[in-house]
Amino acid sequence: MTTQDAGHINLNFKNRVNEALADQELRGNFRGAMDFLMQKRAAMFPDQEDLEALRKRGEQVRNRCLQQLPDLLEQLEAQCVSNGIQVHWAETAEQANNIILGIMRDHQATRMVKGKSMASEEIGLNHFLADHGIEALESDMGEYIVQLDHSTPSHIIMPAIHKNKQQIARLFHEKTPGVEYTEDVDKLIGTGREVLRQKFFEAEVGLSGVNFAVAETGTLCLVENEGNGRMSTTVPPVHIALCGIEKVVQSLADIPPLYRLLTRSATGQAITTYFNMISGPRKPDELDGPQEVHLVLLDNGRSRMYADKQLQQTLRCIRCGACMNHCPVYTRIGGHAYGSTYPGPIGQVVSPQIWGLNNAGNITQACSLNGACRDACPVNIPLPDLIRRLRHDGNNSTAEGQTAGQGQLRKPAEAVIWKFWALLNRSPLLYRLTLWSATRFRKLIPSHIGPWTRYRSAPRPASKSLHDLMKASGTQTNHPTNQP
Amino acid sequence: MTRDYPEKPKQVYFFGTCLIDLFYPEAGLHGIQLIEREGIAVFFPPEQSCCGQPAYNSGYDDEARSVAAAQIACFPKDIPVVVPSASCASMIREQYPSLFEGSSLEQAARSLAERTYELTEFLVEVCHIQLKDQGEPVKIVVHHSCSAQRHMRTSHQTQKLLNQLGNVAVVQQERANECCGFGGTFSVKAPEISNAMVQDKCDSLMATGAQQLVTGDCGCMMNITGAIEKRGDQLNGKHVASFIWERTQ
Numbered sequence: 001m002t003t004q005d006a007g008h009i010n011l012n013f014k015n016r017v018n019e020a021l022a023d024q025e026l027r028g029n030f031r032g033a034m035d036f037l038m039q040k041r042a043a044m045f046p047d048q049e050d051l052e053a054l055r056k057r058g059e060q061v062r063n064r065c066l067q068q069l070p071d072l073l074e075q076l077e078a079q080c081v082s083n084g085i086q087v088h089w090a091e092t093a094e095q096a097n098n099i100i101l102g103i104m105r106d107h108q109a110t111r112m113v114k115g116k117s118m119a120s121e122e123i124g125l126n127h128f129l130a131d132h133g134i135e136a137l138e139s140d141m142g143e144y145i146v147q148l149d150h151s152t153p154s155h156i157i158m159p160a161i162h163k164n165k166q167q168i169a170r171l172f173h174e175k176t177p178g179v180e181y182t183e184d185v186d187k188l189i190g191t192g193r194e195v196l197r198q199k200f201f202e203a204e205v206g207l208s209g210v211n212f213a214v215a216e217t218g219t220l221c222l223v224e225n226e227g228n229g230r231m232s233t234t235v236p237p238v239h240i241a242l243c244g245i246e247k248v249v250q251s252l253a254d255i256p257p258l259y260r261l262l263t264r265s266a267t268g269q270a271i272t273t274y275f276n277m278i279s280g281p282r283k284p285d286e287l288d289g290p291q292e293v294h295l296v297l298l299d300n301g302r303s304r305m306y307a308d309k310q311l312q313q314t315l316r317c318i319r320c321g322a323c324m325n326h327c328p329v330y331t332r333i334g335g336h337a338y339g340s341t342y343p344g345p346i347g348q349v350v351s352p353q354i355w356g357l358n359n360a361g362n363i364t365q366a367c368s369l370n371g372a373c374r375d376a377c378p379v380n381i382p383l384p385d386l387i388r389r390l391r392h393d394g395n396n397s398t399a400e401g402q403t404a405g406q407g408q409l410r411k412p413a414e415a416v417i418w419k420f421w422a423l424l425n426r427s428p429l430l431y432r433l434t435l436w437s438a439t440r441f442r443k444l445i446p447s448h449i450g451p452w453t454r455y456r457s458a459p460r461p462a463s464k465s466l467h468d469l470m471k472a473s474g475t476q477t478n479h480p481t482n483q484p
Numbered sequence: 485m486t487r488d489y490p491e492k493p494k495q496v497y498f499f500g501t502c503l504i505d506l507f508y509p510e511a512g513l514h515g516i517q518l519i520e521r522e523g524i525a526v527f528f529p530p531e532q533s534c535c536g537q538p539a540y541n542s543g544y545d546d547e548a549r550s551v552a553a554a555q556i557a558c559f560p561k562d563i564p565v566v567v568p569s570a571s572c573a574s575m576i577r578e579q580y581p582s583l584f585e586g587s588s589l590e591q592a593a594r595s596l597a598e599r600t601y602e603l604t605e606f607l608v609e610v611c612h613i614q615l616k617d618q619g620e621p622v623k624i625v626v627h628h629s630c631s632a633q634r635h636m637r638t639s640h641q642t643q644k645l646l647n648q649l650g651n652v653a654v655v656q657q658e659r660a661n662e663c664c665g666f667g668g669t670f671s672v673k674a675p676e677i678s679n680a681m682v683q684d685k686c687d688s689l690m691a692t693g694a695q696q697l698v699t700g701d702c703g704c705m706m707n708i709t710g711a712i713e714k715r716g717d718q719l720n721g722k723h724v725a726s727f728i729w730e731r732t733q
Contacts, residue, residue: 332684366677367670368630368681392545419547422544425533453714455711461507462506465509466513
């Protein structure tokens with residue numbers, strides 16, 4: 001996903017979906033992985049009441065932090081600066097890329113090693129840096145696999161979840177000189193680790209994301225399992241942390257409930273192997289750590305989300321990926337079909353708000369509003385409501401929000417159909433006339449009606465409608481009297 | 485999340501839903517007969533049509549609102565409104581209040597939302613219905629709609645009702661909680677994804693070897709039985725109201 005590609009999320013969406021649906025190996029990979037992840041999460045939350053209480057708490061913590069977001073961001077900046085962290089503000093993806101490039105150039109740096117950062121995917125950092133002669137190497141194992149494959153992450157937590165063991169074995173064998181084909185997972189990881197270890201020492205700059213930025217203390221927290229996050233943020237002499245502005249929390253005390261929800265919801269772990277708390281560059285008496293730490297605070301559409309009361313709920317997200325793990329659509333089409341850095345339900349909500357409905361609004365159609373994501377979300381984001389809201393905004397240029405491209409998805413023919421539908425359903429006479437004709441002439445209803453009958457037989461109207469039956473049965477079709 | 489239920493009333497309204505009206509009227513009729521058998525007078529305002537959900541889910545709020553307003557006008561008295569569909573019931577309960585927020589109909593929308601019940605929920609929690617199974621032994625599989633499971637949260641009440649039928653064995657399907665792929669306009673706007681979902685649903689339903697599919701939502705039923713028929717498989721679908729009424733005569 002590059003910023004150049006971002007304008008094309010809508011384009012070929014249907015083709016990507018159809019290709020994914022036809023790929024049986026891909027579908028098997030996702031089905032197996034999602035079933036596994038759902039079971040792991042469920043095992044972590046054996047008590048429904050406890051889970052609901054924890055989700056409520058997570059929601060409240062995130063809401064409280066969002067309510068004071070502007071103040072917390074100022075406090076975070078002041079605290080970080082006093083800790084020796086240099087703070088940069090980026091309103092757009094382009095600004096963020098240029099800030100990062102500027103830091104690289106200040107150090108004549110040409111090699112970057114990266115911990116996992118979806119924000120860096122969002123801004124298309126790797127491609128941008130490559131265009132400027134800088135190699136940015138992914139060190140998270142999933143991201144490393146995806147980069148080796150010249151592909152993009154298909155899941156925000158498990159970037160290479162679309163590949164099975166055999167596919168990864170083939171990839172390593174083909175792309176890494178001198179590596180034998182093996183399906184031994186430990187050996188595969190060992191190969192990646194060997195390549196990366198050298199890169200950690202060579203890189204002048206390490207880049208990471210941020211899971212929680214603590215305003216009161218100016219601490220940047222990073223949740224990870226592989227240790228590559230710690231390596232990326234401590235071995236190279238310069239560390240750049242890229243952080244969406246919504247990631248700020250008030251105090252360290254806010255983290256335990258969110259961290260518990262995050263790891264349990266994401267991978268079904270009680271806790272991750274690493275929890276890094278970065279509070280500044282190396283101090284004179286310290287033996288290790290980077291000499292410089294930069295924090296790049298990224299807006300890229302988040303202020304627009306913040307401005308709308310309903311859409312602001314998008315910013316509660318702690319990026320656990322549980323919504324995609326539980327989504328029956330994501331499970332079948334996988335992450336790449338969405339064409340966005342952020343796939344699945346949260347992606348259907350975030351992507352149109354970042355890149356505009358005109359560029360990314362069509363993906364909101366790939367949702368049956370079944371609500372599985374809403375029930376899985378650790379911070380109670382009403383994802384189906386937000387997806388539906390964005391459908392509305394795509395149809396209406398006068399919608400209240402600030403999302404770009406409002407009204408640009410309106411199809412005149414469809415709008416006319418809904419106008420007619422509304423007329424028919426609010427006028428009892430017309431409605432009953434329609435019922436009357438549909439039941440009397442039911443044999444004339446064609447057996448092929450659009451996409452429905454491609455996969456299903458046509459529904460047959462009854463010979464008598466419920467209205468007819470009511471009239472005939474003598475059931476009281478008047479209004480009740482005032483007696484209780 | 486838990487709801488307080490009133491005493492059994494003397495009168496209720498029945499909102500038949502547009503899908504039942506045109507395609508499955510007997511389900512509506514049987515729903516009404518079940519309520520009447522409990523000694524409750526049922527009123528069916530003839531001006532009723534659709535809850536407005538198709539337009540609402542497609543993002544056509546103004547159109548949905550105008551149709552919803554017409555339904556609100558159909559049910560003015562302060563008595564329960566029973567709906568033989570968790571999907572349509574949840575549209576009224578969950579969405580009407582926000583759809584009319586700040587308008588002159590806000591209070592009426594809230595009142596309607598508060599007294600709207602899904603049929604099996606009403607029979608179990610308000611009527612405390614006791615069923616006596618007169619039917620032959622049968623093995624059924626139940627599909628609970630997403631609205632019943634995750635919006636109205638009434639699937640356990642449907643289950644309770646079916647459990648009262650001594651000769652009915654309910655068999656379990658794989659991934660019972662998963663959406664059947666209907667989703668209203670989703671089924672025609674994203675037909676390939678919808679199809680992938682309904683094919684998987686059919687596979688797991690057929691694998692149970694059940695003689696009958698029972699569901700409380702006719703949208704799911706139309707989707708699932710339509711796909712089963714197209715595949716050439718044999719599994720008859722029935723609305724839970726008809727299934728219960730026919731066995732308890």
